[in-house]
Amino acid sequence: MKPISIIVAIADNLAIGKDNQLLWHIPADLKRFKALTTGHTIVMGKRTFYSLPLRPLPNRRSIVITDVPGEQIPGCDMAYSIEEAVALMDDDKENFIIGGGMVYRQFMPLADKLYLTFVHKDFDADTFYPAIDFKEWTEIQREDISDDGNLGFDYSYFTCERRK
Numbered sequence: 518m519k520p521i522s523i524i525v526a527i528a529d530n531l532a533i534g535k536d537n538q539l540l541w542h543i544p545a546d547l548k549r550f551k552a553l554t555t556g557h558t559i560v561m562g563k564r565t566f567y568s569l570p571l572r573p574l575p576n577r578r579s580i581v582i583t584d585v586p587g588e589q590i591p592g593c594d595m596a597y598s599i600e601e602a603v604a605l606m607d608d609d610k611e612n613f614i615i616g617g618g619m620v621y622r623q624f625m626p627l628a629d630k631l632y633l634t635f636v637h638k639d640f641d642a643d644t645f646y647p648a649i650d651f652k653e654w655t656e657i658q659r660e661d662i663s664d665d666g667n668l669g670f671d672y673s674y675f676t677c678e679r680r681k
């Protein structure tokens with residue numbers, strides 16, 4: 518099995534996005550995302566690719582998933598199904614699923630590790646993360662971060678591994 522990790526920031530009500538954008542700006546979380554994913558393969562749906570401020574994200578190999586036959590995006594490897602995305606992944610290095618809702622939903626059964634940022638507030642959204650059954654996961658790291666006065670909410674980092 519190839520190592521598949523999901524990285525996502527989720528609100529209390531499971532909201533993750535609206536109008537093809539994120540719902541918050543958490544500079545420390547973006548730094549953590551960069552530190553974890555740099556040098557790795559990142560896998561995303563086409564909507565998430567086009568939501569990125571810098572495309573493709575530098576110093577990472579991007580796999581973009583689309584249903585449009587033969588579509589190519591410069592600088593990216595293309596996959597036309599979940600199975601094709603898995604076939605393109607690295608064998609011996611963590612592959613990071615970076616969104617969005619449609620792609621997270623399909624990779625949840627395949628992932629062996631979750632890097633969750635839980636944002637402790639409800640948000641109005643059009644894209645949601647699927648409910649997580651924590652009986653299937655073991656928490657291996659947790660860090661609670663208090664609002665620095667600018668965000669309007671606290672948040673927590675959770676790292677979980679799938680129970681064997």
Ligand SMILES: NC(=O)c1ccc[n+]([C@@H]2O[C@H](COP(=O)([O-])OP(=O)(O)OC[C@H]3O[C@@H](n4cnc5c(N)ncnc54)[C@H](OP(=O)(O)O)[C@@H]3O)[C@@H](O)[C@H]2O)c1
Pocket residue numbers: 524525526527532533534535536537538539561562563564565566568582583584585596597598599615616617618619620621623644
């Ligand atoms: N909070 C977070 O951590 C986070 C992270 C990432 C994204 N987001 C948010 O999530 C939202 C985007 O999510 P989304 O659910 O709308 O879109 P998405 O998952 O990013 O992309 C959906 C697209 O991916 C392609 N696709 C997905 N599954 C496929 C399959 N099995 N086979 C072939 N193609 C497939 C299709 O592209 P085609 O239409 O080209 O066929 C589909 O329209 C945005 O608001 C974004 O900001 C949040």
